Amino acid sequence: MKIRYLSVVAASLLVAACSSGPEENANVGGTGGQATGTSMNAPVPGSPEDFIAKAKDRVFFALDRSDLDESAVKSLMGQVAWLKQYPTTKITIEGHADERGTREYNLALGERRANAVKQFMQAQGVAAARISTVSYGKERPAVVGSNEYAWSQNRRAVTVVAK
Amino acid sequence: MNVLANALFRTKAGFAALAVGLALCLAAAPARAELRIDITRGNVDPIPVAVPAFGGDDDRAAKMGADIAGVLQADLERSGLFRGIDKQAFIQTFASMQVQPRFPDWQAINAQGLVQGRTATMPDGRLRVEFRLWDVFAAQQLKAQAYVTEMSNWRRIAHIMADQVYERLTGESGYFDTRVVYIAESGPATKRIKRLAMMDQDGANHRFLTDGSDLVLTPRFSPSTQEITYMSYYNGVPRVYLYNIDSGKRERLGDFPGMTFAPRFSPDGNRVIMSMARGGASDIYTMDLRTLERRRLTNTPAIDTSPSYSPDSQYVVFNSDRGGNQQLYVMAGDGSGVRRISHGEGTYATPVWSPRGDYIAFTKMAQGRFFIGVMKPDGSGERLLSDGFLVEGPTWAPNGRVLMFFRQNPSDARGQGGDSYLYSIDLTGYNERRVVTPMEASDPAWSPLIP
Numbered sequence: 001m002k003i004r005y006l007s008v009v010a011a012s013l014l015v016a017a018c019s020s021g022p023e024e025n026a027n028v029g030g031t032g033g034q035a036t037g038t039s040m041n042a043p044v045p046g047s048p049e050d051f052i053a054k055a056k057d058r059v060f061f062a063l064d065r066s067d068l069d070e071s072a073v074k075s076l077m078g079q080v081a082w083l084k085q086y087p088t089t090k091i092t093i094e095g096h097a098d099e100r101g102t103r104e105y106n107l108a109l110g111e112r113r114a115n116a117v118k119q120f121m122q123a124q125g126v127a128a129a130r131i132s133t134v135s136y137g138k139e140r141p142a143v144v145g146s147n148e149y150a151w152s153q154n155r156r157a158v159t160v161v162a163k
Numbered sequence: 164m165n166v167l168a169n170a171l172f173r174t175k176a177g178f179a180a181l182a183v184g185l186a187l188c189l190a191a192a193p194a195r196a197e198l199r200i201d202i203t204r205g206n207v208d209p210i211p212v213a214v215p216a217f218g219g220d221d222d223r224a225a226k227m228g229a230d231i232a233g234v235l236q237a238d239l240e241r242s243g244l245f246r247g248i249d250k251q252a253f254i255q256t257f258a259s260m261q262v263q264p265r266f267p268d269w270q271a272i273n274a275q276g277l278v279q280g281r282t283a284t285m286p287d288g289r290l291r292v293e294f295r296l297w298d299v300f301a302a303q304q305l306k307a308q309a310y311v312t313e314m315s316n317w318r319r320i321a322h323i324m325a326d327q328v329y330e331r332l333t334g335e336s337g338y339f340d341t342r343v344v345y346i347a348e349s350g351p352a353t354k355r356i357k358r359l360a361m362m363d364q365d366g367a368n369h370r371f372l373t374d375g376s377d378l379v380l381t382p383r384f385s386p387s388t389q390e391i392t393y394m395s396y397y398n399g400v401p402r403v404y405l406y407n408i409d410s411g412k413r414e415r416l417g418d419f420p421g422m423t424f425a426p427r428f429s430p431d432g433n434r435v436i437m438s439m440a441r442g443g444a445s446d447i448y449t450m451d452l453r454t455l456e457r458r459r460l461t462n463t464p465a466i467d468t469s470p471s472y473s474p475d476s477q478y479v480v481f482n483s484d485r486g487g488n489q490q491l492y493v494m495a496g497d498g499s500g501v502r503r504i505s506h507g508e509g510t511y512a513t514p515v516w517s518p519r520g521d522y523i524a525f526t527k528m529a530q531g532r533f534f535i536g537v538m539k540p541d542g543s544g545e546r547l548l549s550d551g552f553l554v555e556g557p558t559w560a561p562n563g564r565v566l567m568f569f570r571q572n573p574s575d576a577r578g579q580g581g582d583s584y585l586y587s588i589d590l591t592g593y594n595e596r597r598v599v600t601p602m603e604a605s606d607p608a609w610s611p612l613i614p
Contacts, residue, residue: 064488066443099571102512102526102555103380103606104425105482105489107394107401108438108445108466111422115443134401135422135440139378144352144578146552 046086048161055079058142058158059117063151064101066112068120076117079159080124090162093117095135096142098151103137110135117157207593209246210275210332212239213299215253217280217292227290227317228282234321235278237365238339239328241587242565243594248274269299278328290314294324296331306331318367319613326612338560339364342610343567344382344391345585347371348603352574352581357605359393359406364609366599372406381556382406384610385428391608392416392426392435403437405452417450417457425468430476436460438468447481447498460498471515471523472496473540480504480514480523480540491525493540504542513556516540518611519563522590526555526568535568537590548592558609564590567598569605 043049051057056079059072068076083089095114097106114133122128143153214236219225239245254268269277280294293309306327310320319340326337347360359379362369372391373379382393391406395413403416403423416423421441428435433452438445447460447470461467465485472479480493491505491514505511509529516523520540527534527547533554536547553571560566567587574581585598585607598607 099553101528102469102482104438104469105466105484105512107380107422107424108440108468111440111445112443112466119443134399136378139355139357139380141352144574144581145576146573146581147576150576 046089048163051079051082051089051159051161055082055159057160058156060152061113061155061157063098063155064109066109066116068116073120076120077124080121080126083121083126083130090130091132092160092162093131093133094140094158094160095133096140096154096156096158097138098154099138099141099146100151101138103139107135107137110137113155113157117159207244209240209244211248211273212236212245212276212278212328213248213253213269213272213274214239214278215250215256217282217294219281220283224282224284224290227314228280228292231282231292231317231321231324232278232280234318234365234367235325235328238322238325241365241596242329243589243596244329244333245276248272264297264299266297266299266302269297274299276328276332278324280324285311288314290317290320292317292320292324294327296328318363322364335564336562336612338562338565338609338612340613341561342384342388342613343585343598343607344372344384344610345569345600345607346379346382346605347600348583348605349375352578359391360600360604361391361408362600369601372408372411381425381606381608383427383608386430386432386611388610388613390428390432392428392437394424394426403435405435417455419448419457423448425470427471429472430474436470436472436479438470440466447479460494461501469513473516474518474520478516478540480516482512482514489528491523491538491542504538504540505545506542507545515557515559517559517563518561521563524557524559524566526557535566535588537566546592548588548590549586549595554586556606558607560587560609561611566590567607567609569607571605 043053056075059068059075093114095110097109114135118131118133121131141154143150214232216232217228219228236247240247252272254271255265264277264279277297277299278294280292283291285291289311291311295304296306298305308327312320322340325339329337341364342361343364344361347358348355350356356375357379358375359372359382361372378396380394382391384391389408393404394401395404401422403426404413405416406413416435419439421439423437423439426435426437434449436449439448444464445466445468446462447467449458463485465483467481467483469482470479477496478493479496480491482489483492489510489512490503491511492501492503494501509527511525511527513526514523522537523540524537527536532550534547534550535554535557536545538545551570552573554568557566557568565587567585569583569585571583572580583603583605585600585604586595587598588595
């Protein structure tokens with residue numbers, strides 16, 4: 001189990017590193033990643049690892065915005081499909097902001113982003129009782145660095161499946 | 164030697180168990196001091212002040228007298244308004260307070276102010292400290308006072324006397340007998356450890372109030388300085404808490420269905436005003452600490468946060484994006500009569516009403532930079548005091564003439580840099596200096612004068 005998990009993390013690091021584009025040395029921290037399910041050892045179906053492997057676990061937002069763009073909707077549709085396949089799972093949506101805002105406002109902005117994802121999922125038929133939200137404001141960046149790439153990665157809502 | 168009448172009283176709570184003896188002013192005439200500083204001007208030349216070691220009746224008292232003089236002088240120097248004079252230059256040395264200053268000796272080394280003091284051990288083991296402030300060139304006594312306290316309170320006595328000197332020479336009340344609560348930070352940005360920490364205004368008596376296992380943010384003092392309200396992710400649920408400094412007890416404030424954050428006490432200490440986020444909207448609420456009655460002050464789909472009361476409790480200034488981006492608004496204490504007060508370029512956040520009521524400090528974001536600024540409560544007279552990649556979260560010293568905030572530097576793509584520290588600055592925009600903390604720091608909140 002541990003080995004499987006590590007391989008997923010390794011795959012996600014690889015993908016994230018590839019997607020970092022022109023920014024060099026972009027580091028990935030935090031939990032999760034954008035694994036594509038290419039890992040050799042498939043995680044247990046319906047597990048948090050399976051969710052990360054099969055669906056994109058996070059969506060990104062424009063500066064100071066909380067509306068879902070086309071790519072966010074696509075990712076969320078994948079999440080919804082997985083959640084419908086495993087209807088007993090529960091999730092927490094973590095809303096985050098980049099470092100370019102004040103702490104208190106960013107807490108509110110993170111909540112607004114998490115709520116935007118929750119609203120979308122509810123509209124797609126995921127029961128509200130399965131979804132909780134939490135905001136971390138700018139307290140838990142996924143990518144370190146004071147640059148546009150890091151900020152774009154940190155303005156996010158991450159769906160975490162409960163263990 | 165004049166007779167000093169010591170009227171003793173004890174502070175209410177047991178934090179320091181300080182017994183202060185207020186003495187009579189020894190000066191017969193309420194002198195018109197020539198030695199006076201106008202701190203409403205910009206960059207002032209610091210006034211040279213001599214603070215010789217306070218003489219002591221015995222070795223222990225003498226040691227304490229030297230330490231007290233050192234703390235007092237450091238307070239005065241940090242204000243940027245005074246400059247200590249090197250003790251090597253002193254011509255006259257005091258054996259005791261009975262000795263009158265030889266003013267020509269002090270004029271010769273260009274001391275304009277002279278703080279003369281004496282310490283003594285009382286029969287009951289307590290410490291007695293007296294001091295006199297002299298205008299050297301007018302050869303005139305400006306202030307004299309005596310205190311009796313437990314030995315362990317010697318630093319507070321030094322701060323209280325520094326406040327007396329500051330007040331006498333500037334006409335403004337002092338701010339040295341105060342504390343700062345803040346967030347001590349360590350670890351990488353992705354797994355930052357944050358602890359509630361408290362220290363005297365000069366960095367002494369530092370202590371941690373939480374162990375870092377929960378993320379904690381935005382602490383603020385109660386008017387009595389005995390309680391702190393702050394936000395904690397205890398058990399992963401972000402809510403506003405109260406922390407009692409004496410007992411070390413913490414309690415969750417109210418039972419709100421959504422995240423509560425951005426708390427501040429009302430000026431009378433009976434309420435906490437804060438935001439609750441729910442369903443994508445953040446609104447402002449108050450909670451009465453005696454009745455636990457909850458009251459909603461704003462009700463919009465926008466983000467309304469960072470509320471701060473005016474010192475007379477009649478108004479609340481807050482930050483809202485109801486107009487499209489973050490601006491400052493003022494409303495009456497019951498939530499009525501909302502009006503926007505910020506109109507400059509950029510966006511505005513974290514408004515804090517000065518304890519004197521004459522200004523509102525804020526964080527401003529414009530052209531990719533952050534600023535600390537002040538404006539009048541009607542929004543006029545905006546002035547920017549400091550700027551940087553990220554400066555945030557101003558807090559006022561109780562005299563409303565000095566502010567503290569935090570400054571975070573940018574980090575590189577490997578996460579190097581990004582360090583965060585506290586700074587103080589005068590309302591004039593001068594005298595910015597780092598506030599020394601044992602580790603990285605953010606979210607400072609200045610206490611009122613300690614009762």
